[in-house]
Amino acid sequence: MARRNHTTELGCIACDDLSELGAGKEGWLVNNPNLLTALDTHSIALANRSLVLILHWSEGSEPVGNRVKIVPDLSPIEAEYISAIEWLVFDDIKVLALGTSRGYLLIYSLRGDLIHKQIVSPGKILRLRVRDTKRDLTQDASSEEVCVVMSGVIARFDGSDIQNMLQRWFRERHSQFWDERESENSTDTFGRLPYQLWNVSKYGSCVDAAITGLMPPPLLELQLLLLLGSQVSVIIVQSLLELML
Secondary structure (H helix, E strand, O other): OOOOOOOOOOOOOOOHHHHHHOOOOOOOOOOOOOOEEEEEOOEEEEEOOOOEEEEEOOOOOOOOOEEEEEOOOOOOOOOOOEEEEEEEEEOOEEEEEEEEOOOEEEEEOOOOOEEEEEEOOOOOEEEEEEEEOOOOOOOOOOEEEEEEEEOOEEEEEEHHHHHHHHHHHHHHHHHOOOOOOOHHHHOOOOOOOOOEEEEOHHHOOOOEEEEEEEEOOOOOEEEEEEEEEOOOOEEEEEEEEOOOO
């Protein structure tokens, strides 16, 4: 019996800019440990240690109808580099989040504008995880929570906080459309995003994590489960006890 190939063609991303990421060399997309990828509806982001390339395509259009190159302002003294990448989608707003080896979270627009820069915790960001309602790549969805994974630290950002910040940023950019102001001046315009932080170093060296959801509170306890991928998989339950007046 012939072997069946259950793959679906999403689009073509062939372009000359891919050569900066190693395209043309055998195994450049699979065997390169420094190449990071993030796939979303009609968009893919590819990044090496210092460069991000965003490629867009539409069904039935020419290959790569639109592409954006991002070169983050990284610290050469600390040998800072891009260590994580992920799409954030909030209804009609889609942005790209980057994590760096110094613990910074960077958020960029689809045009390459730096929207937000914030340090989460000193150290390398290993993963950026998003919990959303998306079922497949043909559906848009809203991000509910963003999980920042580091070796001994787990951080959780509420999606509504990020969404509110992005909405304010886009409103301001729209109102200043005719101003000749460089995008870098928008960095951290709205202050720091609030987040929760857990020290998980006592459980071993954490390599991955995912937020599994909010459990219905028994009586007065609010339980948040974090499933950790470490040397020993554990579940951390944080309980916040509310006192009735």
